[in-house]
């Protein structure tokens with residue numbers, strides 16, 4: 001039984017964890033946040049809650065379709081039978097499609113809580129700032145000068161800009177962390193009464209917004225009227241350093257325009273800036289692995305983007321490390 005560290009408890013790292021535990025390894029997961037999930041994030045303010053990052057899961061591959069089916073059987077995810085609209089300069093129109101969308105219940109983070117449960121140790125609020133390879137072992141240093149290890153193998157599951165500084169002991173992999181990640185300003189609003197619209201979710205093709213959704217139209221959410229408004233990446237990039245009040249104001253106005261409604265005063269609100277929301281051009285490489293050092297780097301940006309890409313990348317990283325340890 002080998003001892004393995006995973007830095008980053010996002011979908012990719014947690015998928016690698018499943019593969020490593022199947023081989024009986026001892027696995028420690030580290031994350032800088034207070035919990036797991038990364039961009040599978042949820043937010044609670046007062047008595048309102050929202051999915052703040054990823055909105056739903058869908059599959060393009062048989063492997064991920066099977067995984068979704070299994071999670072559904074386990075009761076961890078449910079279909080979200082939403083019929084999204086399209087809103088563009090010509091107005092709003094229903095645009096039903098054949099896509100099967102799934103969400104974890106009762107919030108997106110919940111799936112990560114199920115997945116991380118098999119870790120031998122889960123060190124939260126632990127930001128790793130250095131990964132040191134010494135005499136065939138890995139030692140991890142956190143920002144409070146604690147050293148963790150030794151570990152026989154290491155998986156790094158972070159966005160590229162955050163992974164790069166940790167990979168100084170594997171210059172080849174370090175050089176490959178050059179993928180551009182696009183930002184996303186996200187506004188969360190809660191209201192006293194349901195908004196008077198037939199739209200539960202929409203892809204918005206003009207103006208500031210890229211996606212909007214009534215969060216409480218998802219299964220097993222509480223009835224509180226809550227909306228997620230995600231700016232498009234181009235708009236977000238242009239306003240990356242703008243004052244938060246201004247961004248919030250512009251997004252609220254764009255939301256009213258998109259739904260053609262007078263938006264009442266929100267009872268709760270939250271604005272979040274995702275600096276690394278999605279990869280502009282994912283590497284289509286699975287995972288990046290260094291057999292000599294028993295190191296693998298994974299994340300959506302290494303594969304094909306989105307939750308499915310993260311899952312495929314994490315599966316590859318876990319399988320690579322299992323092979324290196326044989």
Ligand SMILES: Cc1cc2nc3c(=O)[nH]c(=O)nc-3n(C[C@H](O)[C@H](O)[C@H](O)COP(=O)(O)OP(=O)(O)OC[C@H]3O[C@@H](n4cnc5c(N)ncnc54)[C@H](O)[C@@H]3O)c2cc1C
Nearest residue numbers: 008010011012032038039053054055056128299300306307
């Ligand atoms: C606004 C938004 C909407 C999205 N919508 C969808 C959608 O509808 N459907 C879909 O499929 N995908 C969507 N995505 C993309 C999806 O969320 C990601 O592709 C996927 O969750 C990425 O998983 P990951 O494991 O690659 O990385 P992450 O989830 O980013 O995980 C990385 C982890 O590393 C941790 N970390 C970072 N630095 C350190 C450090 N130094 N030490 C320790 N831990 C560290 C972070 O806290 C995080 O938990 C969306 C993303 C965003 C932001």
